[in-house]
Amino acid sequence: MLGGFGQRTTPSEGVLDIVEAKALWIANAHRQVLVITADLIAIPHQVSQPVVDAITAATTLTADQIVICASHSHSAPLPFGPAASGVSAYTELLIDRLVEVGLAARAAAVACTVGSGIGEIDVLFNRRTRGNPDVVDRRVPVLAVRAALDGRSLAVLFGVGCHPVTLGWENNLISADFPGVAQRAIEAVVGEGVAMFVNTTEANVIPVTSPNCDALDPRGYRHGSAADAETIGRTVADEVLRVLGEIETTSEVALGSVRRTLQLDSNNAAFDLPTAQARLDRADGVLTARLGDDFVDRANGHLWALASEHVVETDCSEEEMREVMIACCEHLGLTARIARGRALDPVDVPIQVLRIHDLELLALPGEPLVEVGREWSARANGDRAFVIGLANAHHRYLPLREHFELDDARRQYDTVTAGLEPSAVDRMLDEAASMLPLVR
Numbered sequence: 001m002l003g004g005f006g007q008r009t010t011p012s013e014g015v016l017d018i019v020e021a022k023a024l025w026i027a028n029a030h031r032q033v034l035v036i037t038a039d040l041i042a043i044p045h046q047v048s049q050p051v052v053d054a055i056t057a058a059t060t061l062t063a064d065q066i067v068i069c070a071s072h073s074h075s076a077p078l079p080f081g082p083a084a085s086g087v088s089a090y091t092e093l094l095i096d097r098l099v100e101v102g103l104a105a106r107a108a109a110v111a112c113t114v115g116s117g118i119g120e121i122d123v124l125f126n127r128r129t130r131g132n133p134d135v136v137d138r139r140v141p142v143l144a145v146r147a148a149l150d151g152r153s154l155a156v157l158f159g160v161g162c163h164p165v166t167l168g169w170e171n172n173l174i175s176a177d178f179p180g181v182a183q184r185a186i187e188a189v190v191g192e193g194v195a196m197f198v199n200t201t202e203a204n205v206i207p208v209t210s211p212n213c214d215a216l217d218p219r220g221y222r223h224g225s226a227a228d229a230e231t232i233g234r235t236v237a238d239e240v241l242r243v244l245g246e247i248e249t250t251s252e253v254a255l256g257s258v259r260r261t262l263q264l265d266s267n268n269a270a271f272d273l274p275t276a277q278a279r280l281d282r283a284d285g286v287l288t289a290r291l292g293d294d295f296v297d298r299a300n301g302h303l304w305a306l307a308s309e310h311v312v313e314t315d316c317s318e319e320e321m322r323e324v325m326i327a328c329c330e331h332l333g334l335t336a337r338i339a340r341g342r343a344l345d346p347v348d349v350p351i352q353v354l355r356i357h358d359l360e361l362l363a364l365p366g367e368p369l370v371e372v373g374r375e376w377s378a379r380a381n382g383d384r385a386f387v388i389g390l391a392n393a394h395h396r397y398l399p400l401r402e403h404f405e406l407d408d409a410r411r412q413y414d415t416v417t418a419g420l421e422p423s424a425v426d427r428m429l430d431e432a433a434s435m436l437p438l439v440r
Contacts, residue, residue, distance in 0.1 A: 001084040003041030004074025005169035006304030007218055011085040012077070016173035016226060017180050019076045021097055022196045023105035024145065024155045026114070026356065031255040033065055033354060035157065036102050037196045038094075039176035040070040042394040044080045045348075045365075047095055054099045059106060064259035067352055067363050068098065069391040072199045073164045074221075075175040111148040113249035116141065116357045118383060119239040123232050124162050126370065127215045128204040128414065135370050136205050137161045140236065141359055141386050142243045145193075148251060153193030156186055157356075158240045159386060161200035161370065166209050166232055168224030169308075175226075178207065181233025186240055195240075198388045201373035203397050203414055207232045214318060215413040216325040218308035256355040256439025259392075262431060263346040265421040268337045280334040286327035290320075303328055322411055329416045349420065350392045351428050355439040358384050362432050363391035364425075366398040369414060372425055375400065379433045395419035401426050 002012050019039035026033055034055070048068045055061055070079075079094055081087045119140035126135045143157040164177035176183070179197040186195035204215070209228035213220025268276065287295050287303075291310055299306040307328040311321050337344070352363040360381040364372070366389065373387045389398070396419035404422035409415045 001078045001081070001087055002075055002172065002174065003078035004072075004076070004165070005221065006302070007169040007308045008172065009302045009305050010172065012174050013172045014174070016075070016171070016175040019073065019174060019176045019180065020183075021101045022194050023101045024157060024196060025102075025106040025109055026112070026145065026253065026255065027109070028253050028255050031065075031257070032061060033255055033257050033356060034061055034067070034102055034105065035196070036066070036068045036098055037198060038068070038070050038098065039073050039180055040076045040079050041072055041074060042079065042390050043068050043070045043392060045393040046080045047091060047098070048392050050095050051098045051102070055102045058103060064352065065257045066102070067257070067354060067388070067391055069198050069363065069388055071164060071176065071179040071197050072202060072367070072390050073175065073177040073179060074169075075167045075171055075173065075177055077174060110154070111251075112154055113146050113148050113251050114143065114253045114357045115247040115249035116143050116359050116384070117243040117247045118142070119243040121160065121235055121239050123208050123235050124205050125208050125210070125212070126204055127206045127213070127220070128412065130212060130214070137201055137370050137373050139383065139386070140239055140243070141200075142240050142247065143356060143359060144244055144247045144249055146249050153190035155193055156190060156195045156240065156244065157198065158195070159198040159200045159388065160236055161202045161205055161373065162232075163202050163206045165221055166207055166224050166228035167226070168221045169218070170222055171224060175229070178229045178233035178236065181229050182236040182240065185234055185237035189241055190244070199390055200386050200388060201368045201370045202389060203367035203369045203399070205370060214322065217318070217321050218311055222312075253357055254355055257352065258435045258438045259350060259352040260431060260435065262349045262351065262427065264349045264424045264427065265346055266344050267418045267421055268333055268344070271337065273338060273341070276334050276337050279330060280338065283327040283330035283334065286323055287331060290324045303332060326411055326416060329413070333417070347395070347420075349395060349424070349428070351432055352392060353432050353435040353439050360385045360436065360439070361388050362386070363388045364398055364428060365391060365393035366395040366419055368398040368425070369400065369403065371400055371402070372398060372429070375429050376432070379429065380436060398425045
């Protein structure tokens with residue numbers, strides 16, 4: 001099964017392009033950091049924890065020195081989900097490969113120089129605001145790692161804040177989407193060095209090749225193509241290569257990494273069972289009116305696909321679309337909440353602050369909105385501070401408290417489906433700011 005689009009109901013049908021895992025191990029006289037990237041929808045803790053356990057057992061690395069992050073490709077294999085077709089076997093393979101690539105990077109290390117630069121692209125679109133205003137982060141951080149002996153490229157780590165959804169949900173072939181295109185294009189120019197992609201604040205951002213539709217609207221992710229992936233990926237690669245040509249590297253490399261775990265409440269934890277049931281009843285009333293009173297049986301475990309089919313086939317208005325898709329979100333979330341039958345326990349949420357050269361990076365376990373990145377830049381090293389999303393675990397969307405306080409918060413995808421309670425991300429930012437002195 002592919003991850004990222006609930007409209008899919010069948011396993012993948014082949015491979016459009018390969019998905020890869022890559023690793024960069026970098027150390028100075030006092031500290032070391034291992035960065036692992038993967039062309040996947042997310043890195044759930046069921047994957048990251050055994051990888052960290054195996055690497056720390058085999059090396060001198062500690063857990064706070066390892067970051068594992070996903071590109072968020074919506075056409076990559078689902079990394080975890082025992083009930084989904086073929087996923088359990090893939091999870092086992094994936095864990096082995098992530099450990100393998102992490103250990104290989106450390107074993108293959110040579111003396112290096114490091115430098116960084118910041119580029120800018122203009123292929124992004126804020127789907128939450130529908131471009132008015134177009135709140136995006138056009139910055140592209142670029143880290144260059146070169147061999148000290150001859151200057152050849154060893155690694156290029158770069159980031160963009162954008163959903164890899166150019167192929168859309170009708171695609172059922174495995175693909176790394178535009179990050180894969182960008183990585184391959186960069187590697188073709190730099191030679192043997194690996195290009196590694198991290199996604200920054202992508203939660204409310206899509207590529208300009210996507211239709212101008214609300215985040216909830218399934219019509220916004222149809223008719224995508226490999227040509228769209230090429231367009232966005234090549235644009236990113238061209239800018240990364242331009243920045244690389246301007247970067248001067250040095251053997252004096254600042255390094256630091258600190259990781260802490262916060263215990264935070266889930267988004268629906270505040271709902272007592274009567275409140276949750278009342279909300280579920282209202283949502284089910286909407287779904288019954290739109291989809292029929294047998295909607296649960298007809299969905300057969302794929303309610304998002306059934307609701308999307310209704311929106312597409314009836315070509316309903318945006319207001320009608322929002323009503324049925326929000327009801328779908330609430331049914332899925334609240335049914336699970338009620339089934340537990342008790343108050344939800346707080347969940348462990350890892351946050352990690354890293355410094356590599358002059359880049360100050362905040363790794364968060366989910367999909368941060370653009371505004372989260374702006375808050376981090378204000379608290380850290382300005383234009384050299386970035387959030388890396390989809391890192392170490394996955395707690396779905398990560399909005400700020402201010403997003404939950406908006407009048408339409410219960411009708412917006414990224415707040416209704418947020419994984420954590422409204423103040424969670426603000427608390428993460430406060431904690432991360434207190435960790436900054438430890439990496440400087």
